[in-house]
Structures are given as C-alpha cells and as structure tokens.
Amino acid sequence: MNALTAAASPDWAIDAEGLRCLLGGRTVVDGLDLRIASGQFVGVFGANGAGKTTLLRALLGLVPVQAQRLRLLGAEGVSRRTQVGYVAQRDPVGADSFLRVRSFVAAAWQGERWGLGWSQAAQRNLAVDRALRALEIGDLAERGMDTLSGGQRQRVRIAQALVNPVRMLLLDEPLSNLDPQAQQRILLTARRLCSEQGITVLMTAHDINPLLPHMDRVLYLAEGRGRLGTVDEVVNGPALSALYGVPMAVARDAGYVFIHPAHGFMAEGAAHCCDPDHAASHREGA
Numbered sequence: 503m504n505a506l507t508a509a510a511s512p513d514w515a516i517d518a519e520g521l522r523c524l525l526g527g528r529t530v531v532d533g534l535d536l537r538i539a540s541g542q543f544v545g546v547f548g549a550n551g552a553g554k555t556t557l558l559r560a561l562l563g564l565v566p567v568q569a570q571r572l573r574l575l576g577a578e579g580v581s582r583r584t585q586v587g588y589v590a591q592r593d594p595v596g597a598d599s600f601l602r603v604r605s606f607v608a609a610a611w612q613g614e615r616w617g618l619g620w621s622q623a624a625q626r627n628l629a630v631d632r633a634l635r636a637l638e639i640g641d642l643a644e645r646g647m648d649t650l651s652g653g654q655r656q657r658v659r660i661a662q663a664l665v666n667p668v669r670m671l672l673l674d675e676p677l678s679n680l681d682p683q684a685q686q687r688i689l690l691t692a693r694r695l696c697s698e699q700g701i702t703v704l705m706t707a708h709d710i711n712p713l714l715p716h717m718d719r720v721l722y723l724a725e726g727r728g729r730l731g732t733v734d735e736v737v738n739g740p741a742l743s744a745l746y747g748v749p750m751a752v753a754r755d756a757g758y759v760f761i762h763p764a765h766g767f768m769a770e771g772a773a774h775c776c777d778p779d780h781a782a783s784h785r786e787g788a
C-alpha cells in the first residue's frame with residue numbers, strides 16, 4: 503500500500519453504516535453511521551434511555567445488531583469483540599466483594615488465548631501487574647475490594663478490563679459519583695491509553711464538560727438517532743436541534759458548555775445535558 507492509499511484509508515476501529523440496535527423487539531438506535539479511527543477517544547452522550555449502554559453492548563455482541571456495514575477492529579461484524587475491554591455501567595461485584603484487588607483483576611485474564619509457552623500463572627501475574635501499573639494502582643494490589651473508595655474501585659474495574667491485550671475499551675459511565683479529581687485521573691488515563699498504546703476508547707457520560715479537553719470526537723444519541731463528529735461539528739444549536747427534533751441552544755461560558763432546549767421548548771430527555779450544578783462543581787474542583 504503506498505503512502506497516498508494509506509492516508510486515504512485510515513485504520514478504522516469501528517466502521518459502520520446504518521447501524522441498528524434492537525432490544526426486546528424494539529429498535530433503540532437506528533441508522534447510525536460510525537467511523538472511528540483507531541486510537542481515538544470518543545465521548546458518548548445522550549439522555550437516560552438514549553441507547554448509550556445498548557450501543558456499547560451491541561459492539562460486544564450482547565445486543566442484536568443489524569447494519570448495512572459493520573466492521574469492528576478490521577474484521578466483519580463483531581467477531582473481534584474478544585479484543586475489546588468493557589467496564590459495565592453497573593458494578594456486578596459491588597462494594598462488598600472480599601476479593602483482593604489482584605485476584606479481582608486476575609479473574610478476567612484469558613491467558614490460554616494469548617499463551618506464549620510460559621507458565622500460565624507467571625503470564626497472568628505479569629498481565630495483572632501491567633494493568634495495575636497502567637491505572638497507577640500498584641499500591642492497592644493487596645487491598646480487599648470492599649475497602650476501596652468509589653474512585654479507587656472504578657480504577658480497579660478499568661484495570662480488570664485491560665488485563666487482556668485489548669485494542670478497544672468501552673467505559674460505561676466510569677465517572678458517575680466521582681469527584682472532579684477522581685474523574686480527571688480516569689480521563690487522563692484514558693487519554694494516555696489512546697495516545698501511547700493506540701487503544702480506542704468509547705466513554706459514556708452525562709456531563710460533557712469534564713471530557714472536553716480530552717476527547718477527539720463526540721457521539722450524541724437522541725431520538726433513536728446519532729451524530730458523530732468533533733465537538734464543534736456536533737455541539738452546536740443547529741446540529742443538536744436536528745438530532746433532537748426540537749430547537750436546542752448551546753451556550754459557552756469560561757470554557758464550559760451548556761446545552762438546553764431553546765427558550766419555550768422542553769424536549770423530553772434534552773435537559774440532561776444542561777447540568778449547571780455539575781459544571782459548577784468542576785469549576786470549584788479545577
């Protein structure tokens with residue numbers, strides 16, 4: 503492949519056209535066109551029920567999906583889903599697990615797939631150490647999961663998703679209930695994984711502001727549709743009005759973005775993105 507061809511055909515982590523996710527016989531997301539280059543950090547936004555979790559689970563093959571074209575990590579369909587790490591929105595282990603952090607991270611290791619002839623235990627220990635280092639939580643390795651703060655536990659869950667050599671990371675609301683400093687630590691880690699390891703990160707969130715300095719692209723879901731692009735392309739009145747089907751306004755103040763229905767309109771599900779309390783807390787934490 504010559505340089506011109508290579509430049510014209512980026513390495514797409516996700517290349518989808520007309521993506522449709524179905525749940526309980528209902529179409530949750532429809533007609534979604536996604537082209538996300540490898541190593542990008544994409545923020546995924548939308549109201550409660552917009553389909554953020556459904557989309558992530560569809561990429562993992564956990565939700566039925568139809569598409570005119572769907573390629574994940576260079577292969578047809580979602581056959582490469584084993585190269586995708588996932589941190590679910592709900593923590594199935596919870597705060598009351600008595601597992602040590604090291605054991606919790608190791609539990610997700612699938613060494614037999616990546617076997618190199620070393621002893622399985624030695625390989626697994628190396629993988630766990632590498633994942634703990636990536637999240638800067640080596641000092642937590644011997645702690646019980648039940649002794650961790652919410653922010654620490656969230657970092658451990660991301661380490662668990664990284665214990666296998668993944669090329670993509672799907673993080674479903676990893677910032678919820680965290681203070682601004684803990685949020686920034688996770689965002690900086692995600693950014694570093696993209697920049698230094700070429701991992702593609704999709705992170706769902708409700709407040710766009712903490713992600714603004716870190717993400718490459720924004721994906722907004724609303725009314726069963728979606729729009730992907732840079733912040734400037736997507737987070738503006740005309741683009742969001744077209745997506746929500748009602749007039750939307752975007753205000754910017756001191757580097758923060760506020761999205762709300764234009765005066766006189768109250769779109770169902772639109773008010774989520776106008777979160778002044780959240781923004782104020784970031785300002786205080788900055």
Ligand SMILES: Nc1ncnc2c1ncn2[C@@H]1O[C@H](COP(=O)(O)OP(=O)(O)OP(=O)(O)O)[C@@H](O)[C@H]1O
Nearest residue numbers: 525526530548549550551552553554555556557591
């Ligand atoms: N197992 C299921 N069967 C049927 N419908 C479902 C199921 N799980 C979710 N849904 C519906 O699919 C829609 C999208 O849900 P989803 O969880 O993807 O939204 P979300 O954008 O992640 O919301 P939130 O911000 O609350 O996490 C919602 O209307 C939800 O009620």
Ligand SMILES: [Mg+2]
Nearest residue numbers: 554555556591
């Ligand atoms: Mg969700």
